Amino acid sequence: xxxxxxxxxxxxxxxxxxxxxxxxxxCFIMLVLCVIASLVFGSRPVRFNELIDGLFHQNxxxxxxxxxxxxxxxxxxxxxxxxxxxVSGALMQAVTRNPIADPSILGVNTGASLFVVLGIAFLxxxxxxxxxxxxxxxxxxxxxxxxGIGSMGRGGATPLKLVLAGAATSAALTSLITAIMISRTYVxxxxxxxxxxxxxxxxxxxxxxxAPFLIIGIVIAIISxxxxxxxxxxxxxxxxxxxxxxxxxxxxxxAAVLLCGATTALAxxxxxIGLLSAHTIRLMLGPDLRFVIPLSAISGAxxxxxxxxxxxxxxxxxxxxxxxxxxxxxxPLLILLVMRLKVSSL
Amino acid sequence: MxxxxxxxxxxxxxxxxxxxxxxxxxxxxxxIILCCAMLILGNTIYPIEVVVRTLLGEQAQGxxxxxxxxxxxxxxxxxxxxxxxxxxxxxxxxxxRNPLASPDVIGITxxxxxAAVFCIIILHASGAFISIASVIAGLATVIVIYLLxxxxxxxxxxxxxxxxxxxxxxxxxxxxxxxxxxQQDIPExxxxxxxxxxxxxxxxxxxxxxTVLVFAPIIIVLRKHLSMLELGEQxxxxxxxxxxxxxxxxxxxxxCMIALATATTGPxxxxxxxxxxxxxxxxxxGFSNVIPAGLVGVNLVLLADLIGQFAFEVRYPVxxxxxxxxxxxxxxxxxRMNRKGDL
Numbered sequence: 001x002x003x004x005x006x007x008x009x010x011x012x013x014x015x016x017x018x019x020x021x022x023x024x025x026x027c028f029i030m031l032v033l034c035v036i037a038s039l040v041f042g043s044r045p046v047r048f049n050e051l052i053d054g055l056f057h058q059n060x061x062x063x064x065x066x067x068x069x070x071x072x073x074x075x076x077x078x079x080x081x082x083x084x085x086x087v088s089g090a091l092m093q094a095v096t097r098n099p100i101a102d103p104s105i106l107g108v109n110t111g112a113s114l115f116v117v118l119g120i121a122f123l124x125x126x127x128x129x130x131x132x133x134x135x136x137x138x139x140x141x142x143x144x145x146x147x148g149i150g151s152m153g154r155g156g157a158t159p160l161k162l163v164l165a166g167a168a169t170s171a172a173l174t175s176l177i178t179a180i181m182i183s184r185t186y187v188x189x190x191x192x193x194x195x196x197x198x199x200x201x202x203x204x205x206x207x208x209x210x211a212p213f214l215i216i217g218i219v220i221a222i223i224s225x226x227x228x229x230x231x232x233x234x235x236x237x238x239x240x241x242x243x244x245x246x247x248x249x250x251x252x253x254x255a256a257v258l259l260c261g262a263t264t265a266l267a268x269x270x271x272x273i274g275l276l277s278a279h280t281i282r283l284m285l286g287p288d289l290r291f292v293i294p295l296s297a298i299s300g301a302x303x304x305x306x307x308x309x310x311x312x313x314x315x316x317x318x319x320x321x322x323x324x325x326x327x328x329x330x331x332p333l334l335i336l337l338v339m340r341l342k343v344s345s346l
Numbered sequence: 347m348x349x350x351x352x353x354x355x356x357x358x359x360x361x362x363x364x365x366x367x368x369x370x371x372x373x374x375x376x377x378i379i380l381c382c383a384m385l386i387l388g389n390t391i392y393p394i395e396v397v398v399r400t401l402l403g404e405q406a407q408g409x410x411x412x413x414x415x416x417x418x419x420x421x422x423x424x425x426x427x428x429x430x431x432x433x434x435x436x437x438x439x440x441x442x443r444n445p446l447a448s449p450d451v452i453g454i455t456x457x458x459x460x461a462a463v464f465c466i467i468i469l470h471a472s473g474a475f476i477s478i479a480s481v482i483a484g485l486a487t488v489i490v491i492y493l494l495x496x497x498x499x500x501x502x503x504x505x506x507x508x509x510x511x512x513x514x515x516x517x518x519x520x521x522x523x524x525x526x527x528x529q530q531d532i533p534e535x536x537x538x539x540x541x542x543x544x545x546x547x548x549x550x551x552x553x554x555x556x557t558v559l560v561f562a563p564i565i566i567v568l569r570k571h572l573s574m575l576e577l578g579e580q581x582x583x584x585x586x587x588x589x590x591x592x593x594x595x596x597x598x599x600x601x602c603m604i605a606l607a608t609a610t611t612g613p614x615x616x617x618x619x620x621x622x623x624x625x626x627x628x629x630x631x632g633f634s635n636v637i638p639a640g641l642v643g644v645n646l647v648l649l650a651d652l653i654g655q656f657a658f659e660v661r662y663p664v665x666x667x668x669x670x671x672x673x674x675x676x677x678x679x680x681x682r683m684n685r686k687g688d689l
Contacts, residue, residue, distance in 0.1 A: 100507075149677065153684035160503040161684055164446060167510050168676040175615065175669030182662060271514070315525055324521040331515035335494060338507040 017285045027298045031079075034305045038075040039068055042312045043319070077202030077210070078308045078322070079301040081267050082277070084214050084259040086300020087221050089274010090281075090293050091256035094228040095249050096147065099279070099337055100159045102330075103139075103260035104271030107170035111142025112264035114173045121180050129209055135265030139257045145169060147253075159341060199267050199308055199322055206266045213262035218297060220255035225289040228252060232287065270323045272330020273300050279333065359632070366633040373628075373641035377425070380648035384421035385413060387656060415548070423546035423611055424647045424664070426558050430607040432643020433565055434600035435618025436625065436636060440576050441593055444502045445679060448619040449604050452509025455618070456516040457487030458608040463520050467527035477553040477609050484605035487512065488597060541614035541665025543651050550610060557606040561599040562640065568596060569636040614665045616672025617646050623679065646671075 017023075039055075040046055046054070046064045053060040054068025085103065092101040103109050115138030119125035125134065146169050150162035227248050230238040235245050263270065277300035278292060285291050304322065307329070311320035385397045392400075392409060400406060400413045435448040449455050461483030465471040471479070491512060495505045565572070571592045574582040582589050604618065624646075625638035650667035 149681055149684065152681060153686070160507060161680075163507055163510060164680055165677075167451075168673065168680055171615070171669070172673030172677060175666055175673055179662065179666050179670060182660065182666065314522075318525065320522055320525055324518045324525075327514050327518035328522075331511045331518070334514070335508050335511040338504055338511065339494060341504070 015288070017288065017291060020285060020291060023281075023284050023295065027295060027302065030302050031298060034302050034309065035075055035079070037309045038078065038305050039071050041309050042067070042071065043317050073204055073207060074199060074202045074308075075305065077207050077267070078199040078305045080207065080210055080214050081199060081263045081270065082273060082301035082304025083297035084210075084217060084263045084300070085270060085273035085304065086277035086296040086298075087218055087293055088256045088259035088263075089300070090278040090289065090296040091221055091228075091252050091259075092274065093278055094231065094289055095252045095256065096150075096157050096162060097232065098157060098159050098162055099341070100163055100275070100334065102272060102274040103256075103264070104269060104327075105163055105275065105334070106143065106146050106166040107168075107173065108139045108143050108146070108166075108257065108260055109264045109269035109271065110170045110173040110177075111138040111145075112136070112261050113269055114138055114177050116265060117177050117180050121184055132209060132213070132262055132265040136258065136261040139261030139264065140254075142169060142173070143253060143257050159338075199304070200319060202267075210262055210266055213258050217255045217259035217262075218294075220251060221259075221293050222290075224248060224252050224255070225293050228289045229287075232289075268321075268323060270304065270326055272326045272334070273304055275337075276300075276303050276326070276330050276333055279337070362630060362632045366629055366638075369628045370638055370641065373638055373645060377641055377644045377648070380645060380652065381421055381425060383652060384424065384648060385417050387652065388412060388417060419546040419548045419551060420543045420651070421648070422551055422555070423543050424651050425644055426551070426554050427607040427611045427614060428617060428644035428647030429562065429640040430554070430558050430603035430643070431614065431617040431647070432621030432625075433562055433636065433640040434604045434607075435620075435643070436622035436639035437565055437572065437596050437600045438618075439622040440572050441596060442502050442505065443576055443578075444506070445619070445623050446506055446683075447502055447509075448622070449600070450613060450616060450618045452491060452506055453513035453516060454484050454487050454491075454509075454601060454604060455608050455613040456513045456520075458484040458605040459613050460516045460520050460523075462609050463523050467523050473550070474553060477557075477606055480609040481602050481605040484601040484608075485598065487516075488601055541612040541668070542663035543611055543647075544663060546611065554606045554610045557602055561603050564599045565596060566636055568592060569634040572596060572636065573634050612665065614647060614650075615669035616676065617643050617668055620646060620668075620672050620675060623675075 039051060044064075044067055046068055050062060050064030051068055053062060054065035055072070057065070089102045092103065092106065093099060095101075112135035115134040116125075116131050119130065119134040125131065146162070146165045147157065149169075150165040151157035153161075227238075227243045230241045230243045231245060231248060233241075238245050238248075260274075274296075277296045280303075281292050281295045281299050285295065304326070307325040308322045311322050311325045314320055382394065382397075385401075386392055386394060390408070390412065392413065396406070396409060397413055400409050401418070404410075435450070438452075438454075439445050439448050458480035461479045462476050465476045465479050469475075491505060491509050495501070495508045571582075571587050574585045574587050575589065575592065575596075577585075579589055607614075621639045621643040622635065625635040625642045628642075629635045629638050646668060647664060650671065651664040654662040654664050654667045
């Protein structure tokens with residue numbers, strides 16, 4: 001009884017983790033550094049005065065300054081996408097009560113991709129505004145489907161079942177995508193650039209399309225964080241604490257799908273960001289979602305931007321899509337998490 | 347009374363043997379029909395006697411080229427990769443006692459294809475070198491998955507999850523290689539990503555054929571030990587199986603076949619995964635499904651290739667057809683395993 005009271009007190013009173021301020025400061029320093037890196041590095045490196053010209057002197061029209069201006073939109077877009085994917089991952093992990101949950105691992109990104117491809121191939125859809133609704137529908141349907149399969153049978157949604165359901169669904173949808181694309185070269189041309197996941201095609205209008213989804217998703221996530229903390233104790237205990245678990249799951253899942261579906265529509269499927277950012281933050285701050293969710297946004301933005309810069313540097317003179325870089329650093333983390341899981345919880 | 351029950355058991359065994367012979371015979375017949383169809387069908391349809399005469403060496407305008415240079419290598423490639431994938435996939439699934447633990451689900455095929463792409467793009471190698479590299483990479487992938495999943499207690503679930511992680515990484519490596527590769531190498535490398543019998547050439551086939559002829563008999567000879575391994579470590583040991591030695595022999599043989607098949611046609615999706623369970627359904631329990639699994643693999647690849655070539659206006663590579671057929675089955679299998687609580 002006392003432990004229950006304690007946990008309830010903890011839920012109500014913000015108990016700020018000891019190193020919260022330090023982590024926050026580190027995150028902001030890294031955020032600034034990676035923004036600068038994203039502006040400076042690329043197939044054409046810029047000098048310091050060009051950077052200043054590009055950012056602050058709108059009337060200067062040198063080549064370097066224009067390169068910087070082009071990179072500004074790309075950087076903002078990659079920060080937005082990273083934040084969205086980070087929060088989406090944290091939400092999915094909380095809703096499924098499962099450490100291995102991420103839009104890409106659960107196949108939600110592939111669902112969004114399939115709908116976009118169908119749209120391009122059969123509905124003559126060409127603009128980002130139209131992509132985004134299709135992608136959201138695809139993401140939502142896939143999320144419901146995967147979670148439905150993953151939570152069947154004894155023990156509910158265990159990591160193994162969820163990941164397998166996600167991988168299987170992903171494989172099924174990928175073969176459909178390939179089959180649709182291979183016979184239609186125009187679809188292939190339009191689709192190929194974001195199939196691997198790239199933020200390189202960003203412009204101001206895609207940022208404007210994306211922003212409302214990002215804001216709505218993150219606001220819902222932050223509001224539902226305390227209740228999600230209660231959910232972490234188990235459905236029965238959460239109900240006992242006055243949480244309507246079904247409604248909460250629905251709202252949080254909608255927010256997660258909004259965030260990752262919108263990202264996939266505009267940037268293509270980018271994997272593992274949710275896994276990487278949420279677990280890094282949890283390692284430093286502990287499991288309290290009121291802190292994990294906002295900081296996952298920041299760390300997601302950092303990780304995606306750093307991956308984008310890395311992709312530009314190692315792909316020089318071209319660039320390596322950011323989705324490839326995140327898969328390469330994210331997959332080892334997945335393996336590590338699996339190794340640490342107990343057999344009984346698989 | 348005692349005689350009665352012995353007779354009963356014998357009758358059951360006869361019945362199962364009859365079923366096994368029936369299934370295997372049917373699958374063999376179907377394979378032969380499909381092989382003939384691969385040779386007969388195409389842009390021009392040749393009657394069977396023309397095909398046979400051409401194969402026996404008679405020269406004829408157009409026919410010789412179409413049959414000997416294009417259709418025969420394609421048919422042989424399909425035949426041997428199908429057999430290799432089916433047999434090896436079934437071996438993995440039986441040893442790990444889980445249909446999901448097939449080489450294409452746990453990333454062994456990805457290891458081989460990543461090595462093949464690396465050889466083509468970075469080392470500009472060809473032929474035997476690619477085969478050797480993909481075998482080594484396949485074995486290395488198995489060892490890495492094994493070491494990472496060892497932990498305190500053994501769990502197939504962990505092997506599968508780690509395999510999926512490894513696969514994601516290897517796919518990222520392949521994407522990177524395709525990016526840094528020179529334009530002229532890309533089309534050749536793309537084949538290692540989807541699996542296709544297009545452009546199979548006679549001189550590329552010997553390594554695969556030799557490997558299958560060497561390792562398939564090993565697995566077939568060991569099929570009874572394989573069935574005993576499926577009963578579990580303790581039962582197998584008490585039945586007189588040297589479990590570690592048998593397991594290593596079986597896994598090395600399977601990986602060699604998988605790697606060579608992958609190096610020849612690319613990873614044809616889900617053939618390794620599907621063959622075992624389908625064969626088991628057909629044969630039932632009590633008789634080894636090793637040979638039927640290989641035959642199911644052959645039939646899947648050849649049938650899917652024929653569908654891909656002729657059923658639609660566009661020609662689809664075989665890997666896409668098997669992908670579309672196999673993925674729903676994978677989902678169905680997952681649903682069934684979840685319901686039964688096998689996972």
